[in-house]
Amino acid sequence: MDALLLILILAVIGWALLLRRRLVFAEAELQRCCAEQGEQSERQLIQQHALLDSMVEGVLVLDVENRIELSNASLRQLLGLGEDINGQSLEEAVPVAVRAELKKLVKAVREAGELREGELQLNGGDPKLVHINAHCLQRAVGGHTLLVFHNVTRLKELENTRRDFVANVSHELRTPLSLIKGFTETLMDGAVDDPKKNREFLQTIDKHADRLGYLIDDLLTLAQLDSDKLAMNRQPTSLHAVAERVENDLQAKADKRSIDLKTDIPVDLYLDADGDRLQQAVFNLVDNAIKYGRTGGTVTIEGRLSTKGMAEVAVEDDGEGIPPESVEKVFERFFRVDKARSRETGGTGLGLAIVKHIVHSHGGKVRLESRIGQGARFILSLPLAGESGEAA
Numbered sequence: 001m002d003a004l005l006l007i008l009i010l011a012v013i014g015w016a017l018l019l020r021r022r023l024v025f026a027e028a029e030l031q032r033c034c035a036e037q038g039e040q041s042e043r044q045l046i047q048q049h050a051l052l053d054s055m056v057e058g059v060l061v062l063d064v065e066n067r068i069e070l071s072n073a074s075l076r077q078l079l080g081l082g083e084d085i086n087g088q089s090l091e092e093a094v095p096v097a098v099r100a101e102l103k104k105l106v107k108a109v110r111e112a113g114e115l116r117e118g119e120l121q122l123n124g125g126d127p128k129l130v131h132i133n134a135h136c137l138q139r140a141v142g143g144h145t146l147l148v149f150h151n152v153t154r155l156k157e158l159e160n161t162r163r164d165f166v167a168n169v170s171h172e173l174r175t176p177l178s179l180i181k182g183f184t185e186t187l188m189d190g191a192v193d194d195p196k197k198n199r200e201f202l203q204t205i206d207k208h209a210d211r212l213g214y215l216i217d218d219l220l221t222l223a224q225l226d227s228d229k230l231a232m233n234r235q236p237t238s239l240h241a242v243a244e245r246v247e248n249d250l251q252a253k254a255d256k257r258s259i260d261l262k263t264d265i266p267v268d269l270y271l272d273a274d275g276d277r278l279q280q281a282v283f284n285l286v287d288n289a290i291k292y293g294r295t296g297g298t299v300t301i302e303g304r305l306s307t308k309g310m311a312e313v314a315v316e317d318d319g320e321g322i323p324p325e326s327v328e329k330v331f332e333r334f335f336r337v338d339k340a341r342s343r344e345t346g347g348t349g350l351g352l353a354i355v356k357h358i359v360h361s362h363g364g365k366v367r368l369e370s371r372i373g374q375g376a377r378f379i380l381s382l383p384l385a386g387e388s389g390e391a392a
């Protein structure tokens with residue numbers, strides 16, 4: 001009997017031990033699973049945040065009480081919000097300048113359930129135009145409002161620039177065209193038989209036809225520069241040789257105004273440049289210096305090493321100069337200080353815009369120093385070719 005009881009007790013103890021071992025094993029397994037799931041959801045959360053923060057669009061999620069549930073980096077930057085705004089109300093998180101507009105917008109989304117093309121004008125700091133798409137979830141699934149902000153300021157600017165450009169081009173083309181048409185009609189109406197007038201009229205027609213030609217050339221150059229940004233044929237280019245070619249091309253024009261054309265460039269100064277483009281930039285500057293310089297004056301092309309790896313190319317004249325309020329504007333397309341003088345000399349208003357474009361395509365900079373009555377000095381800062389760079 002005792003033996004039987006002992007066996008029974010031993011069997012129960014054995015079974016209990018087995019059960020305990022199984023329980024311990026199951027607990028360990030459960031813990032491992034939970035840890036794995038925890039790690040996985042933490043990883044997913046980090047990935048989701050990284051994804052949100054890498055978006056160009058701003059994302060904002062509000063709960064039913066207009067508290068911020070989620071926001072991404074683009075949104076915070078766009079609206080000028082702080083880093084830790086989760087849980088804050090719009091009053092607490094959003095600057096006054098934007099708050100009223102934003103609240104109006106959220107109210108509209110809540111009423112309509114969604115917003116396809118909302119617009120928000122942000123005027124604090126640099127004015128920005130933002131397009132907004134928004135969606136409001138049913139209350140049953142949380143009642144959150146999701147807003148996506150697209151900053152379209154740059155797009156709008158480009159659209160305006162394109163519209164202005166087309167308007168300017170049409171105007172610039174129409175002016176010489178209507179003059180050509182007018183003089184042709186006058187000739188056909190009888191002036192062709194007037195020996196005093198016919199030659200003068202034909203010369204005027206020829207001048208305006210040239211103007212149209214220059215304008216089309218410059219427009220094509222700008223279009224090419226816009227599309228060929230990456231196709232620059234850059235190689236070590238002698239600035240001395242480039243200046244010499246420009247001098248040869250423009251000597252006759254300089255002689256007509258008795259202008260002394262000088263160069264001061266070390267023969268071993270080589271730039272890392274597209275030779276044709278560099279020549280075009282220097283040509284445009286020297287051409288302007290001759291056009292707007294003093295009759296009987298001097299135009300100088302200089303070249304020298306500047307900061308490490310860079311050279312400066314300067315074109316200077318001793319003409320009327322450029323008033324301070326126009327110094328930045330002269331590089332804009334179609335801007336002229338003196339419209340009549342520019343047209344009289346066959347100017348297109350695009351020469352300096354082309355110079356700036358070429359210099360920027362080389363990773364360089366252009367600046368202008370000028371004082372009224374004392375001439376203008378245009379300075380291009382351009383990268384040196386390898387060997388000259390070492391010499392610097």
Ligand code: ADP
Binds near residue numbers: 293321337343376
């Ligand atoms: P344009 O074909 O009219 O010369 P640019 O773009 O080359 O066009 O120059 C823009 C304007 O800048 C010119 O119309 C002129 O008013 C002014 N400008 C350019 N270079 C000089 C200069 N060397 N001296 C005085 N004014 C200049």
